Amino acid sequence: xxxxxxxxxxxxxxxxxxxxxxxxxxxxxxxxxxxxxxxxxxxxxxxxxxxxxxxxxxxxxxxxxxxxxxxxxxxxxxxxxxxxxxxxxxxxxxxxxxxxxxxxxxxxxxxxxxxxxxxxxxxxxxxxxxxxxxxxxxxxxxxxxxxxxxxxxxxxxxxxxxxxxxxxxxxxxxxxxxxxxxxxxxxxxxxxxxxxxxxxxxxxxxxxxxxxxxxxxxxxxxxxxxxxxxxxxxxxxxxxxxxxxxxxxxxxxxxxxxxxxxxxxxxxxxxxxxxxxxxxxxxxxxxxxxxxxxxxxxxxxxxxxxxxxxxxxxxxxxxxxxxxxxxxxxxxxxxxxxxxxxxxxxxxxxxxxxxxxxxxxxxxxxxxxxxxxxxxxxxxxxxxxxxxxxxxxxxxxxxxxxxxxxxxxxxxxxxxxxxxxxxxxxxxxxxxxxxxxxxxxxxxxxxxxxxxxxxxxxxxxxxxxx
Ligand code: UD1
Ligand code: CA
Numbered sequence: 001x002x003x004x005x006x007x008x009x010x011x012x013x014x015x016x017x018x019x020x021x022x023x024x025x026x027x028x029x030x031x032x033x034x035x036x037x038x039x040x041x042x043x044x045x046x047x048x049x050x051x052x053x054x055x056x057x058x059x060x061x062x063x064x065x066x067x068x069x070x071x072x073x074x075x076x077x078x079x080x081x082x083x084x085x086x087x088x089x090x091x092x093x094x095x096x097x098x099x100x101x102x103x104x105x106x107x108x109x110x111x112x113x114x115x116x117x118x119x120x121x122x123x124x125x126x127x128x129x130x131x132x133x134x135x136x137x138x139x140x141x142x143x144x145x146x147x148x149x150x151x152x153x154x155x156x157x158x159x160x161x162x163x164x165x166x167x168x169x170x171x172x173x174x175x176x177x178x179x180x181x182x183x184x185x186x187x188x189x190x191x192x193x194x195x196x197x198x199x200x201x202x203x204x205x206x207x208x209x210x211x212x213x214x215x216x217x218x219x220x221x222x223x224x225x226x227x228x229x230x231x232x233x234x235x236x237x238x239x240x241x242x243x244x245x246x247x248x249x250x251x252x253x254x255x256x257x258x259x260x261x262x263x264x265x266x267x268x269x270x271x272x273x274x275x276x277x278x279x280x281x282x283x284x285x286x287x288x289x290x291x292x293x294x295x296x297x298x299x300x301x302x303x304x305x306x307x308x309x310x311x312x313x314x315x316x317x318x319x320x321x322x323x324x325x326x327x328x329x330x331x332x333x334x335x336x337x338x339x340x341x342x343x344x345x346x347x348x349x350x351x352x353x354x355x356x357x358x359x360x361x362x363x364x365x366x367x368x369x370x371x372x373x374x375x376x377x378x379x380x381x382x383x384x385x386x387x388x389x390x391x392x393x394x395x396x397x398x399x400x401x402x403x404x405x406x407x408x409x410x411x412x413x414x415x416x417x418x419x420x421x422x423x424x425x426x427x428x429x430x431x432x433x434x435x436x437x438x439x440x441x442x443x444x445x446x447x448x449x450x451x452x453x454x455x456x457x458x459x460x461x462x463x464x465x466x
Contacts, residue, residue, distance in 0.1 A: 001119045001180060005097040006041035007089045009204075010034055010105030011054025011076040016233040022056035024105035025063055026237055029244045030266030030284050032063055033231060036108035038071060043112035044119065046101050050092055052076050052085045081201025082177070083193040090187055100186055102179040102204070109227040109240055110178065119180045121220045130185035130216035133158075133208060134178040136225035143232075144174035145205050147219065155219045156212050158205035162198035173221075175205060176228035185211065278314075296330070304335070307343070321353075324360070342377075355395075356387075359402070371395070372414065376402035382426065384409035401436060 014023020024034035053060045054076040076088040121132040145158040193202040211217035261279035270288040278297040285303040298315040305322040313330030321335040324343035336354035345358040348365035356373040364381035371389040387398045401420030411429045419436030427443045434440040
């Protein structure tokens with residue numbers, strides 16, 4: 001098959017999800033149901049895709065932005081059935097598209113290998129063959145359309161559950177609703193559809209009967225029915241997500257990643273060889289973990305790049321940030337967006353960073369807030385340091401030179417620059433630039449009053465009445 005446009009039906013509300021959002025926008029392992037289906041269609045070789053939208057159309061359209069021009073949408077103003085949805089799509093399908101791959105937006109476990117088999121079953125040299133459909137056998141066919149075959153085993157039609165006779169209900173071969181077809185045939189066939197069925201809708205499944213009448217339909221039996229399930233409610237969403245996480249975990253383990261217990265890796269995350277993911281780790285979005293990195297218990301990383309050999313200790317949380325090679329993070333560190341932790345740098349417990357660079361070997365080991373900062377190579381940030389970056393209206397930058405030392409409990413009032421090798425004494429409030437190699441100290445001189453402690457205590461005790 002060449003010149004294949006995927007048509008994805010996604011206009012329905014998905015009433016059984018009991019949700020304000022369209023069903024296809026619900027997420028499974030970090031991607032929407034629709035996103036999974038589109039990804040499989042492209043992997044299988046579709047050139048472009050048309051998504052039929054209706055319920056919650058604006059949000060469904062917005063969710064497709066990352067695919068660019070390759071994915072367009074067609075509006076189905078009223079949901080009058082799957083056949084009507086395909087008809088709405090056809091108005092937007094380019095005339096040059098020879099073949100269609102017709103899928104539903106609610107079957108996220110679909111494998112590109114099955115779609116490839118489905119498309120291969122269409123023989124381009126045999127003009128009489130107009131459609132191929134995937135089928136599978138299930139133990140409980142309730143709710144699905146049944147595959148009706150004649151005595152010789154040829155497909156005759158698909159009968160919807162509600163329209164089945166008693167005998168037809170016993171058929172265990174069902175329609176997962178995945179089809180490949182000649183565009184020219186489908187254009188004519190959808191015009192013939194009639195809503196004479198239990199739901200009064202235009203069923204795309206009746207197009208299969210038309211293809212069968214022309215002796216032009218071919219069924220492809222899929223081996224693993226579990227990958228063809230449609231999601232209709234949240235229990236099915238949960239079950240499918242477990243299947244997806246298990247398959248991601250299996251694939252990564254086979255590729256040389258140690259994954260303990262219930263660690264969760266979303267679809268689209270990259271994890272390289274010899275990485276260790278301890279229990280309760282969650283890796284999301286566009287996260288990449290390079291060779292040999294160690295991610296300890298309970299870390300949650302969203303869109304984070306972790307370089308080779310870095311170590312994240314327990315319960316560290318990072319978002320849209322990067323961690324350099326052999327850097328140490330945590331336990332209990334919080335890297336907020338645009339934190340760049342350099343090679344061999346250390347960020348310790350209860351340190352929060354935001355839009356801040358720690359260059360090679362810089363350290364902030366305990367209890368600090370570092371926002372809008374640039375911290376030079378090998379600089380040391382003491383416990384309790386605060387970058388006062390926000391004046392209530394704007395954010396200001398703190399620059400700290402290489403090799404500088406910031407003593408504990410210092411407040412750095414930005415914008416300010418601390419020079420290379422400079423030394424900020426403990427407890428200093430820095431309000432102006434510190435030159436290279438200078439010592440900045442700003443605190444009250446200590447005074448000791450000899451013998452005064454016991455006098456003070458006696459006075460306090462008398463006043464307390466005890
Ligand atoms: C459909 C099939 C059924 C198959 C089952 C597999 C038909 C008539 N039936 O039934 O044979 O076994 O899928 O899961 O095709 N949609 C629209 N516009 C509409 C109606 C539906 O875009 O007017 C979309 C929905 O958003 C959904 C998909 O089509 O993504 C399937 O619709 P759904 O109502 O779930 O069909 P089923 O009853 O499951
Ligand atoms: Ca369905």
